[in-house]
Amino acid sequence: MHPAPSVIIFTTLSGLGFGLLAFLGLGMPSVTGWVAFVFYAIAYALAVGGLLASTFHLGHPERAWKAFSQWRSSWLSREGCAAVASLVVMGIYAAGAVFLQADWRLLGLLGAALSIGTVFTTAMIYTQLKTIPRWHSPLTPLVFLSFSVAGGALLAGQESLAPWLLAVAGAVQLIYWSKTDKALVKSGTDIGTATGLADRGTVRAFEPPHTGSNYLLREFVYVVGRKHALKLRVIGFALAFALPIALMVIPFSGLMLKHLMAGVAVLLHIAGVACLRWLFFAQAEHVVGLYYGKR
Amino acid sequence: MTTLTKQTDRKMGLVIDLDTCVGCHACVISCKGWNTENYGAPLSDQDPYGADPAGTFLNRVHSYEVTPNEGHAQLVHFPKSCLHCEDAPCVTVCPTGASYKRVEDGIVLVNESDCIGCGLCAWSCPYGARELDLAEGVMKKCTLCVDRIYNENLPEEDRVPACVRTCPAGARHFGDLGDPDSAVSQLVAERGGMDLMPEMGTKPVNKYLPPRPKDRIEDQIDILAPLLAPVAEEPAGFLGWLDKALDKLPGGNS
Ligand code: SF4
Numbered sequence: 001m002h003p004a005p006s007v008i009i010f011t012t013l014s015g016l017g018f019g020l021l022a023f024l025g026l027g028m029p030s031v032t033g034w035v036a037f038v039f040y041a042i043a044y045a046l047a048v049g050g051l052l053a054s055t056f057h058l059g060h061p062e063r064a065w066k067a068f069s070q071w072r073s074s075w076l077s078r079e080g081c082a083a084v085a086s087l088v089v090m091g092i093y094a095a096g097a098v099f100l101q102a103d104w105r106l107l108g109l110l111g112a113a114l115s116i117g118t119v120f121t122t123a124m125i126y127t128q129l130k131t132i133p134r135w136h137s138p139l140t141p142l143v144f145l146s147f148s149v150a151g152g153a154l155l156a157g158q159e160s161l162a163p164w165l166l167a168v169a170g171a172v173q174l175i176y177w178s179k180t181d182k183a184l185v186k187s188g189t190d191i192g193t194a195t196g197l198a199d200r201g202t203v204r205a206f207e208p209p210h211t212g213s214n215y216l217l218r219e220f221v222y223v224v225g226r227k228h229a230l231k232l233r234v235i236g237f238a239l240a241f242a243l244p245i246a247l248m249v250i251p252f253s254g255l256m257l258k259h260l261m262a263g264v265a266v267l268l269h270i271a272g273v274a275c276l277r278w279l280f281f282a283q284a285e286h287v288v289g290l291y292y293g294k295r
Numbered sequence: 296m297t298t299l300t301k302q303t304d305r306k307m308g309l310v311i312d313l314d315t316c317v318g319c320h321a322c323v324i325s326c327k328g329w330n331t332e333n334y335g336a337p338l339s340d341q342d343p344y345g346a347d348p349a350g351t352f353l354n355r356v357h358s359y360e361v362t363p364n365e366g367h368a369q370l371v372h373f374p375k376s377c378l379h380c381e382d383a384p385c386v387t388v389c390p391t392g393a394s395y396k397r398v399e400d401g402i403v404l405v406n407e408s409d410c411i412g413c414g415l416c417a418w419s420c421p422y423g424a425r426e427l428d429l430a431e432g433v434m435k436k437c438t439l440c441v442d443r444i445y446n447e448n449l450p451e452e453d454r455v456p457a458c459v460r461t462c463p464a465g466a467r468h469f470g471d472l473g474d475p476d477s478a479v480s481q482l483v484a485e486r487g488g489m490d491l492m493p494e495m496g497t498k499p500v501n502k503y504l505p506p507r508p509k510d511r512i513e514d515q516i517d518i519l520a521p522l523l524a525p526v527a528e529e530p531a532g533f534l535g536w537l538d539k540a541l542d543k544l545p546g547g548n549s
């Protein structure tokens with residue numbers, strides 16, 4: 001799949017933003033006043049910024065509001081509804097915390113649940129696609145949810161919890177790779193079933209239908225950079241999980257240095273998740289590539 | 296509405312004969328021609344006369360080589376357009392309701408004024424039947440020529456899809472695949488029509504007729520052999536003399 005920057009930015013930032021919102025809704029940390037304002041500003045900048053980025057790849061962003069209508073069948077529509085619901089609920093909760101020093105517990109919990117739910121709906125957009133065997137796995141929502149929760153904990157300054165959650169997310173990522181690297185082969189779909197000619201012999205794509213490129217090849221048959229996949233996996237894993245964990249567990253002396261290192265850990269984590277998201281798309285094989293003798 | 300109905304009244308679709316398709320791409324051109332001038336946004340091209348031309352098409356013809364365990368390889372030309380699936384994933388994923396499947400005839404269409412061009416329907420289609428038009432930013436797909444098949448302004452023989460009407464080999468057939476007595480259903484039954492990627496669970500309405508077994512060259516020679524004079528391995532008589540004489544000429548012996 002073509003790793004469109006808008007979608008990578010969207011899933012990376014929104015995942016983090018909703019993760020942070022979830023922790024804020026849970027009251028971890030329980031903040032009010034100016035401190036709350038800063039936390040919520042960061043969370044909304046990430047969540048809303050990501051959502052806005054996602055509209056950049058639309059052919060008609062001005063009609064995006066129509067996407068709220070089909071929640072009964074469409075995960076993309078559900079995502080839109082869930083995102084707006086969590087932003088509204090958490091917005092009210094945040095207003096209470098910032099201006100009234102209030103902690104409306106139930107509202108916070110509801111907002112936290114909706115925020116996590118939003119990340120789940122995002123993951124399901126990819127998980128539902130049978131056409132991309134690598135994504136069509138229960139591990140995909142686990143990847144999105146564990147990343148979001150770990151990143152949220154990191155941003156929420158949960159010093160004791162964050163390293164553990166980062167470790168869990170890292171482990172989920174490793175399992176995802178080990179289980180899905182063979183997903184296309186295991187799916188049983190190949191050029192033989194695609195053409196229905198399998199029982200007549202070995203099928204080979206002889207001549208493509210067009211000499212130039214087209215939407216299908218650009219969007220679905222993205223092979224550039226696959227040869228660097230292993231290197232990028234190591235880099236992404238180190239940035240997203242290993243280094244932030246190290247920075248959090250190494251005992252730095254001095255509050256200033258500690259905060260600085262936490263900030264560095266957040267930035268490394270964001271860069272790492274973006275790198276892993278790039279791989280999530282670039283390494284995903286769409287079965288339509290089989291018609292072109294590619295994968 | 297992007298939820299699917301359990302059953303459509305009819306299942307209009309195409310039957311594509313892989314045995315007779317000659318790979319001329321006439322259907323590709325007629326499809327582009329008709330659908331650029333009629334239903335919905337035109338099918339745009341990008342850089343059509345430049346170094347890297349590309350464009351939107353609703354129907355494309357691949358060619359495959361099939362090599363059996365024994366015998367000769369066979370070339371199969373393979374036209375592919377929307378299969379108007381009964382269980383169309385492209386419809387249920389659509390967030391806006393722009394993609395829908397008609398209850399009356401099962402045709403899968405895009406309402407272009409609702410489409411936001413998110414591309415998710417194309418992601419969900421295993422067959423590559425949907426292409427996002429770069430100029431219009433909306434999703435394009437085969438309409439089964441919905442603006443021809445019921446069009447009373449056209450002479451009756453033209454009330455079939457453009458690709459079917461054009462095909463010089465008669466490799467594309469149009470009809471109701473939900474009616475077991477229709478000509479297309481009979482054809483499918485007779486020739487063992489098949490689904491593409493049945494494991495995807497899309498239940499395509501369009502069917503493909505497999506190529507018939509290829510004649511063997513060995514068999515053909517057997518049929519004609521009695522009618523031919525035996526062919527001598529070494530030329531004799533006048534031809535033999537000529538052969539030797541030519542061999543003796545300088546530079547001729549290769
Ligand atoms: S062939 Fe593709 S676009 Fe057509 S109905 Fe089936 S899934 Fe949808």
Ligand code: SF4
Pocket residue numbers: 388389390391392393394405409410411412413414415416417433434
């Ligand atoms: S591209 Fe258009 S038709 Fe396809 S899913 Fe998105 S809104 Fe629906």
Ligand code: SF4
Pocket residue numbers: 325326327329330353354376377436437438439440456457458459
């Ligand atoms: S039925 Fe019409 S739109 Fe569909 S492939 Fe044929 S010519 Fe194109």
